[in-house]
Amino acid sequence: MKGPLAKTVILLVGMYVFLKFILPLFTAPLPASLIFLYLALTLASAMIFYTMSGGSLDEFMGPIGRFLTGTGQTGIAGTARILVFVLFPLLVGWQTYTRLAPSDMPPAENRTIHPAPPGEFVGLANPYERTQDNIMMGKGLYAAFCSPCHGANFDGKGPAAVGFNPPPANFGDPGTIAQLQESYLFWRIKKGGVGLPVEAMPWKSAMPRWEVELPDEWIWKIIMGEYDGAGQSPRTWEEEE
């Protein structure tokens, strides 16, 4: 098993194991489509590599050609060859079936979680000073108005959270407010779910439109209390550059 083909197969299996099982130990698991793309790229590179490095496509393809034509084959290899010839059309048939069979799954939803804010909400600074009093007031308002959904611990696990899809944001998650500027939060809190653009599916969001109930001053202080309570800090202008 020293031919270029065998090496490539080993490389592909290794890549697959790495992408599918080892990488997820460190980061979020890759979607299957991405893993497939990486493997396809690896295969293409291997083929180009062998042809470029003089080895010729022949050397790479030779074993496959011999396998398919059955040249000098006996025993297991022969059976395997027949199996491949039978399995390939069945696979195509199965593919056709799964594509055409009526799906029981609702339409896939690609909801944009952080769409661009309207222009008037870009670059606003919190007009209130980060004093202990202001933070405390913000936390109090948060407990009264936001915690039923976003949770007393800022983790998105409030008593009302379970009924809603999408679920209320978990502010401790580095993917929410830590990525955002205060100005962006001001927009989201003021205008709520109904203020989102079409790609964020406003019709599904339970986030209230707080401008009809809370004055701006409270919203700015809630933002302070929210960052402080969740142990996050807002993304600033400098980082944006």
Add this chain to the structure above:
Amino acid sequence: MGYKKNCYVALGLILVVTGVGASCVFASDPPPEGGAESVAVRLHLTDDAISADDPNAPVWDTIQPAEFKLAPQVHWPDRIQEVTVKSVKVRGMHNGRDMAILLEYADPTEDAADAAAIEFMVGDKMAHFAHGQEMLQVEGGAVNIWYWKKEHGKATDMSAKGFKTIRAQENQNVSATGAWQAGTWRVVFSRPLQTGDEHDVQITPGEWRNLAFAFWDGEIVDGAVREQGSQKAVSSWWYVRAEPPPDNSMYGYVVLGIALAAGFEFFLLRRIRRGNES
């Protein structure tokens, strides 16, 4: 070995790898987002008449329910922080003409003001789950609400487009019957799939529609009804679909696919053999 032959082998290899890869991709990408157990209600296709007025008809027990969690309505005033109904089991069926949806949920007491509702988006415009309230960047549509209340003993077919716009429709197409037993309500709603009324949701087998739920515990506590008006248990949007009749035309395509693949193998082999000879 000829160069041409290798090109064919390479082509074949790429096709096979793509096929296998694609099947993996479509088999294992995650289902759509959703925190609850279910994301959709399926209206099972049956040949029989739809049991529209008996929530305890035995046929319901042959259907696997979808289950949805509910939240106290804390989205807009007047809010409520705690509600009685925490989740609902939903079963559905249709026979190509009529449909029925059965809601089953726990409520310890039977009260005159107990009520349940199913909300649908109407037509192609998206509507916010909270009574089709105004959206700021998207032109929204209206919602159709089927409302049942114990003391009314029937359903009311309603429309809304925005808070405080809810009203009963001129054409009443929905019926409902409830039965309470040992702490469980079973309420069955029924209607023709199509009504020809532009204010109603129209259900076409095979097409996905959006629905949401609401429940009120009408128990009297200290002289007042516990849950009424906007103080209720709610869900946001989920999906519903009437099961389409079986379609056998696809088996023709499956056979065609198999034949094409076998033909491809045959020509690939012939090419390789010819390449070997030259």
